[in-house]
Amino acid sequence: MQRFLVLLLLLLPAAAFAQAWEPYANARFGFSVDIPPGFTLSREADNGDGRTYANGAATLAVWAHYLTSGDFEEEVADRRVTYQQEGWDLSYDRQAAGWASLSGTRGDTILYHRVVRLCENAVASFVLEYPQAMKAEVSPFVGKLVKSLHPAEGCTSAQGAAPAAAQ
Structure with missing residues:
Protein backbone atom coordinates (compact mmCIF):
# COMPACT_ATOMS: atom_id res chain seq x y z
CA MET A 1 0.00 0.00 0.00
CA GLN A 2 2.80 2.39 0.91
CA ARG A 3 4.51 1.73 -2.46
CA PHE A 4 1.26 2.49 -4.23
CA LEU A 5 0.95 5.85 -2.47
CA VAL A 6 4.55 6.79 -3.29
CA LEU A 7 4.01 5.84 -6.95
CA LEU A 8 0.79 7.83 -7.04
CA LEU A 9 2.52 10.92 -5.61
CA LEU A 10 5.31 10.63 -8.18
CA LEU A 11 2.86 10.39 -11.06
CA LEU A 12 0.57 13.25 -10.05
CA PRO A 13 2.73 16.09 -11.45
CA ALA A 14 3.21 14.20 -14.72
CA ALA A 15 -0.52 13.50 -14.94
CA ALA A 16 -1.33 17.16 -14.38
CA PHE A 17 1.06 18.19 -17.14
CA ALA A 18 -0.37 15.57 -19.50
CA GLN A 19 -3.89 17.00 -19.24
CA ALA A 20 -5.31 18.32 -22.47
CA TRP A 21 -4.13 21.66 -23.78
CA GLU A 22 -6.86 23.78 -25.36
CA PRO A 23 -6.09 25.14 -28.83
CA TYR A 24 -6.96 28.78 -29.45
CA ALA A 25 -7.01 30.09 -33.01
CA ASN A 26 -7.52 33.77 -33.70
CA ALA A 27 -9.21 34.19 -37.09
CA ARG A 28 -8.91 37.99 -37.12
CA PHE A 29 -5.10 37.98 -37.08
CA GLY A 30 -4.34 34.44 -38.23
CA PHE A 31 -2.42 32.90 -35.35
CA SER A 32 -2.84 30.06 -32.91
CA VAL A 33 -1.54 29.01 -29.51
CA ASP A 34 -2.24 26.15 -27.11
CA ILE A 35 -3.63 27.08 -23.69
CA PRO A 36 -2.24 25.07 -20.75
CA PRO A 37 -4.47 22.88 -18.58
CA GLY A 38 -5.89 24.66 -15.57
CA PHE A 39 -6.17 28.02 -17.33
CA THR A 40 -9.76 29.13 -17.88
CA LEU A 41 -11.06 31.92 -20.07
CA SER A 42 -11.60 35.05 -18.01
CA ARG A 43 -12.03 37.68 -20.73
CA GLU A 44 -12.49 37.86 -24.49
CA ALA A 45 -11.55 41.13 -26.20
CA ASP A 46 -14.56 42.87 -27.77
CA ASN A 47 -12.59 43.61 -30.94
CA GLY A 48 -11.50 39.99 -31.45
CA ASP A 49 -7.78 40.59 -30.95
CA GLY A 50 -7.32 38.08 -28.12
CA ARG A 51 -8.19 36.57 -24.77
CA THR A 52 -7.10 36.47 -21.15
CA TYR A 53 -6.98 33.27 -19.13
CA ALA A 54 -6.46 32.69 -15.41
CA ASN A 55 -5.26 29.90 -13.17
CA GLY A 56 -5.44 31.10 -9.58
CA SER A 69 4.53 52.75 -36.35
CA GLY A 70 7.86 51.11 -36.91
CA ASP A 71 8.77 47.53 -37.63
CA PHE A 72 8.97 44.33 -35.61
CA GLU A 73 12.36 45.19 -34.10
CA GLU A 74 11.07 48.58 -32.91
CA GLU A 75 7.99 46.91 -31.41
CA VAL A 76 10.19 44.62 -29.33
CA ALA A 77 12.52 47.46 -28.33
CA ASP A 78 9.54 49.56 -27.19
CA ARG A 79 8.15 46.65 -25.17
CA ARG A 80 11.56 46.12 -23.54
CA VAL A 81 11.74 49.79 -22.51
CA THR A 82 8.17 49.73 -21.18
CA TYR A 83 8.89 46.69 -19.02
CA GLN A 84 12.00 48.34 -17.60
CA GLN A 85 10.04 51.53 -16.87
CA GLU A 86 7.41 49.43 -15.08
CA GLY A 87 10.13 48.03 -12.81
CA TRP A 88 10.63 44.60 -14.38
CA ASP A 89 14.14 43.16 -14.03
CA LEU A 90 14.56 41.40 -17.38
CA SER A 91 16.86 38.43 -16.95
CA TYR A 92 16.16 36.78 -20.33
CA ASP A 93 16.08 38.76 -23.58
CA ARG A 94 16.44 36.93 -26.87
CA GLN A 95 15.45 38.15 -30.31
CA ALA A 96 15.85 36.81 -33.83
CA ALA A 97 14.21 37.53 -37.17
CA GLY A 98 10.49 37.17 -36.57
CA TRP A 99 10.36 36.38 -32.87
CA ALA A 100 11.45 37.60 -29.45
CA VAL A 116 6.03 36.53 -33.17
CA ARG A 117 5.68 38.24 -36.50
CA LEU A 118 2.48 37.55 -38.45
CA CYS A 119 1.35 38.42 -41.96
CA GLU A 120 0.04 41.83 -42.96
CA ASN A 121 2.33 43.80 -40.63
CA ALA A 122 0.90 42.25 -37.47
CA VAL A 123 2.37 40.54 -34.40
CA ALA A 124 0.98 38.00 -31.92
CA SER A 125 2.00 37.76 -28.28
CA PHE A 126 1.39 35.88 -25.12
CA VAL A 127 2.29 37.22 -21.69
CA LEU A 128 2.36 34.77 -18.81
CA GLU A 129 2.53 36.31 -15.31
CA TYR A 130 2.58 34.27 -12.13
CA PRO A 131 3.76 34.53 -8.54
CA GLN A 132 7.06 32.95 -7.55
CA ALA A 133 5.05 30.55 -5.35
CA MET A 134 3.53 29.01 -8.53
CA LYS A 135 6.85 28.60 -10.37
CA ALA A 136 7.04 24.80 -10.06
CA GLU A 137 3.46 24.49 -11.33
CA VAL A 138 3.48 27.06 -14.14
CA SER A 139 7.01 27.38 -15.55
CA PRO A 140 6.94 23.91 -17.20
CA PHE A 141 4.22 25.30 -19.52
CA VAL A 142 6.45 27.99 -21.05
CA GLY A 143 8.25 25.74 -23.54
CA LYS A 144 5.06 24.34 -25.05
CA LEU A 145 3.46 27.79 -25.13
CA VAL A 146 6.47 29.12 -27.04
CA LYS A 147 6.37 26.23 -29.51
CA SER A 148 2.64 26.55 -30.08
CA LEU A 149 2.45 30.30 -30.80
CA HIS A 150 2.68 30.61 -34.57
CA PRO A 151 1.12 32.25 -37.63
CA ALA A 152 -1.62 30.48 -39.53
CA GLU A 153 -0.71 28.21 -42.40
CA GLY A 154 -0.37 30.12 -45.64
CA CYS A 155 1.18 33.16 -43.99
CA THR A 156 4.21 33.05 -46.26
CA SER A 157 5.74 36.34 -45.14
CA ALA A 158 6.05 35.06 -41.56
CA GLN A 159 6.27 31.32 -42.22
CA GLY A 160 9.28 29.89 -40.48
CA ALA A 161 10.12 33.24 -38.91
CA ALA A 162 9.24 32.10 -35.41
CA PRO A 163 10.96 28.82 -34.64
CA ALA A 164 10.35 27.04 -31.38
CA ALA A 165 12.68 27.89 -28.52
CA ALA A 166 15.48 25.47 -27.82
CA GLN A 167 14.74 23.24 -24.87
Whole structure:
Protein backbone atom coordinates (compact mmCIF):
# COMPACT_ATOMS: atom_id res chain seq x y z
CA MET A 1 0.00 0.00 0.00
CA GLN A 2 2.80 2.39 0.91
CA ARG A 3 4.51 1.73 -2.46
CA PHE A 4 1.26 2.49 -4.23
CA LEU A 5 0.95 5.85 -2.47
CA VAL A 6 4.55 6.79 -3.29
CA LEU A 7 4.01 5.84 -6.95
CA LEU A 8 0.79 7.83 -7.04
CA LEU A 9 2.52 10.92 -5.61
CA LEU A 10 5.31 10.63 -8.18
CA LEU A 11 2.86 10.39 -11.06
CA LEU A 12 0.57 13.25 -10.05
CA PRO A 13 2.73 16.09 -11.45
CA ALA A 14 3.21 14.20 -14.72
CA ALA A 15 -0.52 13.50 -14.94
CA ALA A 16 -1.33 17.16 -14.38
CA PHE A 17 1.06 18.19 -17.14
CA ALA A 18 -0.37 15.57 -19.50
CA GLN A 19 -3.89 17.00 -19.24
CA ALA A 20 -5.31 18.32 -22.47
CA TRP A 21 -4.13 21.66 -23.78
CA GLU A 22 -6.86 23.78 -25.36
CA PRO A 23 -6.09 25.14 -28.83
CA TYR A 24 -6.96 28.78 -29.45
CA ALA A 25 -7.01 30.09 -33.01
CA ASN A 26 -7.52 33.77 -33.70
CA ALA A 27 -9.21 34.19 -37.09
CA ARG A 28 -8.91 37.99 -37.12
CA PHE A 29 -5.10 37.98 -37.08
CA GLY A 30 -4.34 34.44 -38.23
CA PHE A 31 -2.42 32.90 -35.35
CA SER A 32 -2.84 30.06 -32.91
CA VAL A 33 -1.54 29.01 -29.51
CA ASP A 34 -2.24 26.15 -27.11
CA ILE A 35 -3.63 27.08 -23.69
CA PRO A 36 -2.24 25.07 -20.75
CA PRO A 37 -4.47 22.88 -18.58
CA GLY A 38 -5.89 24.66 -15.57
CA PHE A 39 -6.17 28.02 -17.33
CA THR A 40 -9.76 29.13 -17.88
CA LEU A 41 -11.06 31.92 -20.07
CA SER A 42 -11.60 35.05 -18.01
CA ARG A 43 -12.03 37.68 -20.73
CA GLU A 44 -12.49 37.86 -24.49
CA ALA A 45 -11.55 41.13 -26.20
CA ASP A 46 -14.56 42.87 -27.77
CA ASN A 47 -12.59 43.61 -30.94
CA GLY A 48 -11.50 39.99 -31.45
CA ASP A 49 -7.78 40.59 -30.95
CA GLY A 50 -7.32 38.08 -28.12
CA ARG A 51 -8.19 36.57 -24.77
CA THR A 52 -7.10 36.47 -21.15
CA TYR A 53 -6.98 33.27 -19.13
CA ALA A 54 -6.46 32.69 -15.41
CA ASN A 55 -5.26 29.90 -13.17
CA GLY A 56 -5.44 31.10 -9.58
CA ALA A 57 -3.01 34.03 -9.33
CA ALA A 58 -1.46 33.24 -12.74
CA THR A 59 -2.67 35.05 -15.86
CA LEU A 60 -2.09 34.33 -19.54
CA ALA A 61 -2.91 37.08 -22.03
CA VAL A 62 -2.90 36.14 -25.72
CA TRP A 63 -3.46 38.79 -28.39
CA ALA A 64 -2.35 40.30 -31.68
CA HIS A 65 -2.24 43.76 -33.17
CA TYR A 66 -1.08 45.61 -36.26
CA LEU A 67 2.19 47.49 -36.14
CA THR A 68 1.13 51.11 -36.50
CA SER A 69 4.53 52.75 -36.35
CA GLY A 70 7.86 51.11 -36.91
CA ASP A 71 8.77 47.53 -37.63
CA PHE A 72 8.97 44.33 -35.61
CA GLU A 73 12.36 45.19 -34.10
CA GLU A 74 11.07 48.58 -32.91
CA GLU A 75 7.99 46.91 -31.41
CA VAL A 76 10.19 44.62 -29.33
CA ALA A 77 12.52 47.46 -28.33
CA ASP A 78 9.54 49.56 -27.19
CA ARG A 79 8.15 46.65 -25.17
CA ARG A 80 11.56 46.12 -23.54
CA VAL A 81 11.74 49.79 -22.51
CA THR A 82 8.17 49.73 -21.18
CA TYR A 83 8.89 46.69 -19.02
CA GLN A 84 12.00 48.34 -17.60
CA GLN A 85 10.04 51.53 -16.87
CA GLU A 86 7.41 49.43 -15.08
CA GLY A 87 10.13 48.03 -12.81
CA TRP A 88 10.63 44.60 -14.38
CA ASP A 89 14.14 43.16 -14.03
CA LEU A 90 14.56 41.40 -17.38
CA SER A 91 16.86 38.43 -16.95
CA TYR A 92 16.16 36.78 -20.33
CA ASP A 93 16.08 38.76 -23.58
CA ARG A 94 16.44 36.93 -26.87
CA GLN A 95 15.45 38.15 -30.31
CA ALA A 96 15.85 36.81 -33.83
CA ALA A 97 14.21 37.53 -37.17
CA GLY A 98 10.49 37.17 -36.57
CA TRP A 99 10.36 36.38 -32.87
CA ALA A 100 11.45 37.60 -29.45
CA SER A 101 11.19 36.40 -25.86
CA LEU A 102 11.52 38.54 -22.74
CA SER A 103 11.40 37.26 -19.18
CA GLY A 104 12.02 38.70 -15.78
CA THR A 105 10.74 39.45 -12.33
CA ARG A 106 9.21 42.31 -10.40
CA GLY A 107 8.93 41.66 -6.70
CA ASP A 108 7.68 38.10 -6.38
CA THR A 109 6.03 38.04 -9.83
CA ILE A 110 7.52 36.27 -12.85
CA LEU A 111 6.83 37.43 -16.41
CA TYR A 112 7.37 35.66 -19.73
CA HIS A 113 6.51 37.48 -22.98
CA ARG A 114 6.76 35.85 -26.40
CA VAL A 115 6.03 37.82 -29.57
CA VAL A 116 6.03 36.53 -33.17
CA ARG A 117 5.68 38.24 -36.50
CA LEU A 118 2.48 37.55 -38.45
CA CYS A 119 1.35 38.42 -41.96
CA GLU A 120 0.04 41.83 -42.96
CA ASN A 121 2.33 43.80 -40.63
CA ALA A 122 0.90 42.25 -37.47
CA VAL A 123 2.37 40.54 -34.40
CA ALA A 124 0.98 38.00 -31.92
CA SER A 125 2.00 37.76 -28.28
CA PHE A 126 1.39 35.88 -25.12
CA VAL A 127 2.29 37.22 -21.69
CA LEU A 128 2.36 34.77 -18.81
CA GLU A 129 2.53 36.31 -15.31
CA TYR A 130 2.58 34.27 -12.13
CA PRO A 131 3.76 34.53 -8.54
CA GLN A 132 7.06 32.95 -7.55
CA ALA A 133 5.05 30.55 -5.35
CA MET A 134 3.53 29.01 -8.53
CA LYS A 135 6.85 28.60 -10.37
CA ALA A 136 7.04 24.80 -10.06
CA GLU A 137 3.46 24.49 -11.33
CA VAL A 138 3.48 27.06 -14.14
CA SER A 139 7.01 27.38 -15.55
CA PRO A 140 6.94 23.91 -17.20
CA PHE A 141 4.22 25.30 -19.52
CA VAL A 142 6.45 27.99 -21.05
CA GLY A 143 8.25 25.74 -23.54
CA LYS A 144 5.06 24.34 -25.05
CA LEU A 145 3.46 27.79 -25.13
CA VAL A 146 6.47 29.12 -27.04
CA LYS A 147 6.37 26.23 -29.51
CA SER A 148 2.64 26.55 -30.08
CA LEU A 149 2.45 30.30 -30.80
CA HIS A 150 2.68 30.61 -34.57
CA PRO A 151 1.12 32.25 -37.63
CA ALA A 152 -1.62 30.48 -39.53
CA GLU A 153 -0.71 28.21 -42.40
CA GLY A 154 -0.37 30.12 -45.64
CA CYS A 155 1.18 33.16 -43.99
CA THR A 156 4.21 33.05 -46.26
CA SER A 157 5.74 36.34 -45.14
CA ALA A 158 6.05 35.06 -41.56
CA GLN A 159 6.27 31.32 -42.22
CA GLY A 160 9.28 29.89 -40.48
CA ALA A 161 10.12 33.24 -38.91
CA ALA A 162 9.24 32.10 -35.41
CA PRO A 163 10.96 28.82 -34.64
CA ALA A 164 10.35 27.04 -31.38
CA ALA A 165 12.68 27.89 -28.52
CA ALA A 166 15.48 25.47 -27.82
CA GLN A 167 14.74 23.24 -24.87
